[in-house]
Amino acid sequence: MSEVKEKKVLVEVKNLKKHFPIKSGLLQRTTGWVKAVDDISFTIYQGESLGLVGESGCGKTTAGRTILRLVEPSDGSVIFNGTDVATVSKQDLKKLRQEMQIIFQDPYSSLDPRMPVGESIAEGLRIHTNKSAEERYDQVVQMLTRVGMRADHAKRYPHEFSGGQRQRIGIARALAVNPKFIVCDEPVSALDVSIQASVLNLLEELQDDFGLTYLFIAHNLSVVEHFSDRVGVMYLGKMAELATREELFRNPLHPYTQALMSAIPIPDPKQRKKRVILEGDVPSPINPPTGCRFHTRCPLAYDRCKVEEPKFVDYGDEHFAACHLLDEGKPSQLPDMNK
């Protein structure tokens, strides 16, 4: 990971919301909303990788997709390099697509099973450039070798490859259009541990070589700790905390982050660490709790948490968190359950 020297904002997410309608009945009337992403704001600096973590169903993937406008945002804006992705016209969006790409979680469904992988990789070139078939093929070969595959793999079909290889092909496809910003949607969650490491290393090499900026979505905190410069924690469609990696792992302010941290397994049976066990499940995003969304499970919750939504505030050195305890200057550390 390269130290971010000059901090140039590449992506600025402002009050982004994505609410999916729930339709029911004969007339398919909208009877409710799933608030998958509910008012999140953050910035991504050029050349960094921002990790986004949270439990399943907390809206991280939807956030990534809404930023790329693969799903239409309900509200808010995403400023990419000066253009608002959320409102840009169809033609301009097509041009913008070259600059922002995505790598998917599931290497088995991310490649068209009836298309040779070389063609899948060349697809972006076909759309955005006027290159001839030979020129495209040359670039496909270049991409394949760059991600550690062989030139003759281009003519094969996805079913002939292993999961790790397919993930590399997916990376090659995203890279072929020469993007600046890549959303990595849990790129290693579906892979074996040994392959995970090699894919992560590949992503890091590519970041250095091509000057890429990543939004790295994951639920594995160890992977995020290894990979990200800054880390954002999401809970039920909201941002709970955002800080640099060192700061977040050393000094987690939000009780939810602390609970997450304590769940990281340490491969040492003798070592004891702080242990926090949360009660209950993540509430449904259809009718999220009022006030602070975490109050139903937070051991430190008090009256104010149930009625008033905490603001996402900077508590120094770009360490953002949304918690009333911090706002009132009270200690927000959870008790250790080992004692």
Place this chain on the structure above:
Amino acid sequence: MSVAKINLDELNNEALLVEEHESMISIYWGRLKRHRLAFISLIVLALIILGVAIGPLIMGQMTYYNVQKDAYVNYARDTQDLQSKNVSPSSDHFLGTDELGRDVLFRLLIAGRLSLTISLSVVLIQVSIGIFLGAVSGFYGGWVDSLIQRIAEFFIILPALPLLLTLSSILRNVRIPGIPPEWSQSIFIIVILSFLGWPGSCRLSRGVVLSLRNQQFTEAAKALGMSDLGIITRHMIPNALPPIIVLATLGLGGVILTESALSFLGFGINPPVATWGNMLQNAQTDMLTAPWKALIPGFFILISVLAFNYLGDGLRDALDPRLKL
């Protein structure tokens, strides 16, 4: 003790090296060959198609003794020989003659051309309409989907046979100017049958596309900036093709039967133009005295419908990637 560092990807690559790269088509071909009935059916169909294609050309060069004209004449569709009506198979007429003394074999081959052309065209048109509308319907969902599906349902609930009978009796005297009358009749039949048959492939391709549209490769194509039409034609339709091919093959037999039924009832292609169906129509009155007139076209209908069905069966197995043969 030191452990050698193993590069896992190199191992993977080695494993792939051993396996000879096979194209999708050659895999399917290999699987189809292992389905014995389907493979035999394929050969039978190839022979029938070859026969009706070149058979009449060869017979057109041959002559036979025509009793009525008292001369050696060419085999030709309308060459009648009223003095040798309903003659049983002989060296002059390998499959006998019909009630006007025409050679049954020659008519059978000519009829096969028409019957097979009609069924191939109908299925081709049905499938092209169906697969595209189905893909659009499944891909967009919402009101587009509802509209297309309601239209498809409308075509499905139409009572096919009464409608066909009505339409063909209306259209039987209508001629498209500039082309031979038998063609113009065939074109009407093709159009009518195509429009009645497309909902099947439409529903099938919609179903496949519904399952594909939420797969990540669709999203990847969208992320690359591909247009909806591009995604439908480059990703959805190729993936929907295998089940549609199976449906189309099974449909071929069905269309031959429908066309035969129509012609048999006198609403399809009118004599003297021969199809397998209307050859049967003329045969029913002489069923006991000249059974070959009914049995031979009937046999060809039976064989080709059966063969198309078995071929469809074999293709279904061969094109299903989950089935390891």
